[in-house]
Amino acid sequence: MIVRDVEKIIEDIAPKALAWEKDNVGLQVGSPEKPVHKILLTLDLTEDTIDECINKNIDLVISHHPLIYSPMKSISSADTKGKLIFKLVGNNISLISAHTNLDFTKFGxxxxxxxxxxxxxxxxxKPAETFLKKIIVFVPVDYVEKITEAMALAGAGKIGEYDYCSFRISGIGTFKGSQLSKPFIGVPGELEKVEEIRVEMILPEWKLTDVINAMRASHPYEEPAYDIYPLNNELSEYxxxxxxxxxxxxxxxxxxxxxxxxxxxxxxxxxxxxxxxxxxxxxxxxxxxxxxxxxxxxxxxxxxxxxxxxxxxxxxxxxxxxxxxxxxxxEVVILESLANILRAKLAEMKENVQVLVSTKNRNPIKIF
Structure with a gap:
C-alpha cells in the first residue's frame, strides 16, 4: 500500500468536495508513491508528534487540523511550520490532513x-445541499441492467440506506450517423428508430466522473446520449x-x-x-x-x-x-473512531497496515 491508496480511502470516507472552500485538505507533505506500513492519527501535528512518529517508525501521519492552512511564502527551518515540514521530509514521513471534510461526513x-x-x-x-447530481442515460433495452449495475458500482443510485435506486421510462430514440460513424445499431447515413430505456440515477458530485466513465465503458453505443442535472436535494449522509x-x-x-x-x-x-x-x-x-x-x-x-x-x-x-x-x-474523539474505520477498511483490503492513535495529543489551553 502507498500513500495514494490511503488518500483514496480517506476520500471514500470524507470526500474533499465537502471541505470548506478555504480549507486545505489532502496530502500536505511527502510523496503519494511512498509505501505505507504504519499510520499515526493526530488532532494537531507538533514536534512531539513527529518525535513519536520517528520512535514508532511511522510512514504516514493523518492530522485533523492542517499543518499548511494559509499560503506559505517560504519554508524556513527558522519558522515553526517550516521546521516541522523539514523534520517530516528529513525523516521520510508523509502528512495527510482531513479537516472540514471529516467534519461534514457521516461517522465523522x-x-x-x-x-x-x-x-x-x-x-x-443539517444535511448538505447542492452536492447531488442526476444522470439520465438512454439505453437499448438489452443493456439496461448492465449499465445500471456499472453506474451503481461506480457510486450512483444511493439514497440513504438504499442502493441501486433508479427510475426507468421506455421510449423511442432516433439517430442518423455520418459516413464516418460506426453505429452499434443500423448503418451510417440512415435514420434509425430504436426502442430505448431512459435510466435516471442520482449521485454525489464527486462520483460524477467515475459514474460517467463506468456508463461509457458498459454502453454499446459509439456516442451514448446522457444528461447531467444539478439537484438541491438534501444529502442525508453529509x-x-x-x-x-x-x-x-x-x-x-x-x-x-x-x-x-x-x-x-x-x-x-x-x-x-x-x-x-x-x-x-x-x-x-x-x-x-x-x-x-x-x-x-x-x-x-x-x-x-x-x-x-x-x-x-x-x-x-x-x-x-x-x-x-x-x-x-x-474534536479529539474522532481519532479512535477514525482509527477503527481505517482498520476495518484495511482488513477488507487484506492490507497489513497498522493504524495507531497518537499519545501526544493535548489541549494547549490551560485553565487556572
Whole structure:
C-alpha cells in the first residue's frame, strides 16, 4: 500500500468536495508513491508528534487540523511550520490532513462526539445541499441492467440506506450517423428508430466522473446520449453536526456530568434550556455556533459544541441548553473512531497496515 491508496480511502470516507472552500485538505507533505506500513492519527501535528512518529517508525501521519492552512511564502527551518515540514521530509514521513471534510461526513467528528455522549439513533443535524447530481442515460433495452449495475458500482443510485435506486421510462430514440460513424445499431447515413430505456440515477458530485466513465465503458453505443442535472436535494449522509436521543430522560446536571466524564473536560460553560429534562441532543465537534438555530429547529433539548460567544449564550438562554465543552475535547474523539474505520477498511483490503492513535495529543489551553 502507498500513500495514494490511503488518500483514496480517506476520500471514500470524507470526500474533499465537502471541505470548506478555504480549507486545505489532502496530502500536505511527502510523496503519494511512498509505501505505507504504519499510520499515526493526530488532532494537531507538533514536534512531539513527529518525535513519536520517528520512535514508532511511522510512514504516514493523518492530522485533523492542517499543518499548511494559509499560503506559505517560504519554508524556513527558522519558522515553526517550516521546521516541522523539514523534520517530516528529513525523516521520510508523509502528512495527510482531513479537516472540514471529516467534519461534514457521516461517522465523522460530530458522529464520534454524539457516540461518545452515548446518544442513539444518530443522524446528520443539517444535511448538505447542492452536492447531488442526476444522470439520465438512454439505453437499448438489452443493456439496461448492465449499465445500471456499472453506474451503481461506480457510486450512483444511493439514497440513504438504499442502493441501486433508479427510475426507468421506455421510449423511442432516433439517430442518423455520418459516413464516418460506426453505429452499434443500423448503418451510417440512415435514420434509425430504436426502442430505448431512459435510466435516471442520482449521485454525489464527486462520483460524477467515475459514474460517467463506468456508463461509457458498459454502453454499446459509439456516442451514448446522457444528461447531467444539478439537484438541491438534501444529502442525508453529509452535512454539519449530528443529533440523537437518549433512551430515557436525564436531568441537566446529570447531562453536564456525563459530558465532563466522557469528554474528560476540566470545565464546561453552559446556559439552561427551556426545561431541566434532556432527551434529544444536537452536537457539533469544534466551533459550531453557526448551527445553534438548526439544533433549536430540530427541537433539541441541548446543543454541545465549542467557542460559543457570550451573545449566543445570552440569546438562547431558556430556549435550548447550550454547552461549550471545548474545541479540543469535542474534536479529539474522532481519532479512535477514525482509527477503527481505517482498520476495518484495511482488513477488507487484506492490507497489513497498522493504524495507531497518537499519545501526544493535548489541549494547549490551560485553565487556572
Amino acid at each position: 467528528v460530530s458522529y464520534a462526539l454524539a457516540d461518545k455522549l452515548e446518544l442513539k439513533n444518530i443522524k446528520v443535524l 452535512g454539519a453536526g449530528a443529533i440523537g436521543q437518549y433512551e430515557n430522560v436525564i436531568s441537566q446536571k446529570k447531562f453536564l456530568q456525563m459530558i465532563k466524564d466522557n469528554l474528560q473536560c476540566e470545565v464546561v460553560k453552559y446556559v439552561d434550556g427551556a426545561q431541566d429534562k434532556i432527551k434529544t441532543v444536537a452536537v457539533c465537534g469544534g466551533s459550531g455556533s453557526s448551527i445553534i438555530h438548526d439544533a433549536l429547529n430540530a427541537r433539541a433539548d441541548a446543543f454541545v459544541t465549542s467557542e460559543i460567544s457570550y451573545h449566543s449564550f445570552q440569546q438562547y438562554e431558556g430556549k435550548i441548553m447550550l454547552v461549550d465543552a471545548g474545541h479540543f475535547e469535542t
